[in-house]
Amino acid sequence: MDEERPVAANMIRPAGEVALDDVDRAIVRILAADARTPNSTIARRVGVAPSTCLLRVRRLQETGVVRGFHADLGPEALGRPLQALVSVRLQSHARAALGSFAERLATLPGVLNVFFLAGANDFLVHVASTSPEDLREFVVRNLNAAREVASTETSLVFEHVPGRGLQPD
Amino acid sequence: MDEERPVAANMIRPAGEVALDDVDRAIVRILAADARTPNSTIARRVGVAPSTCLLRVRRLQETGVVRGFHADLGPEALGRPLQALVSVRLQSHARAALGSFAERLATLPGVLNVFFLAGANDFLVHVASTSPEDLREFVVRNLNAAREVASTETSLVFEHVPGRGLQPD
DNA sequence: CTTGAAATTATGATGCA
DNA sequence: TGCATCATAATTTCAAG
Numbered sequence: 260m261d262e263e264r265p266v267a268a269n270m271i272r273p274a275g276e277v278a279l280d281d282v283d284r285a286i287v288r289i290l291a292a293d294a295r296t297p298n299s300t301i302a303r304r305v306g307v308a309p310s311t312c313l314l315r316v317r318r319l320q321e322t323g324v325v326r327g328f329h330a331d332l333g334p335e336a337l338g339r340p341l342q343a344l345v346s347v348r349l350q351s352h353a354r355a356a357l358g359s360f361a362e363r364l365a366t367l368p369g370v371l372n373v374f375f376l377a378g379a380n381d382f383l384v385h386v387a388s389t390s391p392e393d394l395r396e397f398v399v400r401n402l403n404a405a406r407e408v409a410s411t412e413t414s415l416v417f418e419h420v421p422g423r424g425l426q427p428d
Numbered sequence: 429m430d431e432e433r434p435v436a437a438n439m440i441r442p443a444g445e446v447a448l449d450d451v452d453r454a455i456v457r458i459l460a461a462d463a464r465t466p467n468s469t470i471a472r473r474v475g476v477a478p479s480t481c482l483l484r485v486r487r488l489q490e491t492g493v494v495r496g497f498h499a500d501l502g503p504e505a506l507g508r509p510l511q512a513l514v515s516v517r518l519q520s521h522a523r524a525a526l527g528s529f530a531e532r533l534a535t536l537p538g539v540l541n542v543f544f545l546a547g548a549n550d551f552l553v554h555v556a557s558t559s560p561e562d563l564r565e566f567v568v569r570n571l572n573a574a575r576e577v578a579s580t581e582t583s584l585v586f587e588h589v590p591g592r593g594l595q596p597d
Numbered sequence: 598c599t600t601g602a603a604a605t606t607a608t609g610a611t612g613c614a
Numbered sequence: 615t616g617c618a619t620c621a622t623a624a625t626t627t628c629a630a631g
Contacts, residue, residue: 276507291501293498294498297605299605299606307617309608309618310609310619311616323502323505326500328462328497328500329461330460330496332456344545362589366592367592368592368597369594370591371593372590373588373589374589376585383583414546415545415546417544420531420543422534422538422539423535423539424501425502425538426501427506428537466607479600479626479627
């Protein structure tokens with residue numbers, strides 16, 4: 260009696276800014292801090308009825324304010340204590356295949372983010388590795404060995420400080 | 429009768445890798461995909477009793493495999509459609525204040541991440557802005573104007589592809 | 598690890614401003 | 615339109631086996 264949750268059948272395209280009132284903003288803040296907070300608790304904290312709160316949360320999802328809820332995993336506990344940012348410069352003729360190349364990168368184990376960068380005409384790969392050897396092999400095998408890649412530059416991440424992010428005031 | 433949830437009184441420091449069995453890995457995958465999946469649904473999908481599943485989830489939190497659950501917010505819907513990565517190089521004498529400087533940066537609206545980079549002896553700020561003017565003002569006011577900062581280099585993010593991340597096979 | 602039962606929560610229908 | 619109340623189904627949670 261549950262199986263697949265439709266989540267949001269008619270998702271509004273995240274084209275423009277969505278108007279939020281104080282209740283919406285409070286809900287967003289709570290869900291950003293702890294996505295598993297029960298609906299009834301959110302309702303009480305923001306001062307509305309649970310049914311109203313449920314409607315608000317669903318609307319926030321439908322309007323693209325909330326795109327999803329995810330567990331935040333600990334890299335060290337999962338055996339990937341070493342993070343790096345790898346800046347990649349492509350061959351000037353290989354720009355066409357950029358999309359599919361990055362898509363493939365994004366599916367590799369340990370790849371946290373891929374950023375396409377405008378301006379420098381290259382991209383940045385954020386990766387978590389099990390060891391320095393693993394990192395080196397990742398860069399050599401998946402980046403340097405690719406025909407599309409002209410050069411790479413690897414920077415070790417000494418510390419990662421999550422910002423306050425997108426939370427509304 | 430709920431108020432503050434203690435979450436994990438005796439949190440194990442994320443010093444080393446944690447051994448996971450198939451059930452743990454399946455739970456992690458489900459929570460990474462949708463952190464609001466009901467415990468009973470997780471239990472059925474991974475093939476254990478709900479009470480067992482609840483214990484597993486709590487252990488995953490205590491051991492640092494799961495650090496938290498967060499709503500994924502849409503930058504466009506929240507009025508910050510423009511993302512950038514700003515590489516910052518510090519004055520060679522200002523390294524001591526690096527920590528507090530980055531801490532302060534991380535609390536500014538729109539700052540998604542701050543990465544301390546070893547090797548290049550500088551750091552990278554991932555920021556979401558409301559407009560090009562807003563981005564420019566952010567860089568000038570919070571970075572260039574700081575005494576500690578020697579130089580910055582801003583790259584616009586053309587597209588952000590989330591990787592498969594840390595999910596176990 | 599499971600069963601089972603009590604407390605808590607989610608959710609939709611309905612009525613009110 | 616937006617919200618609250620209420621009733622019912624589902625879930626969480628813990629004690630025992």
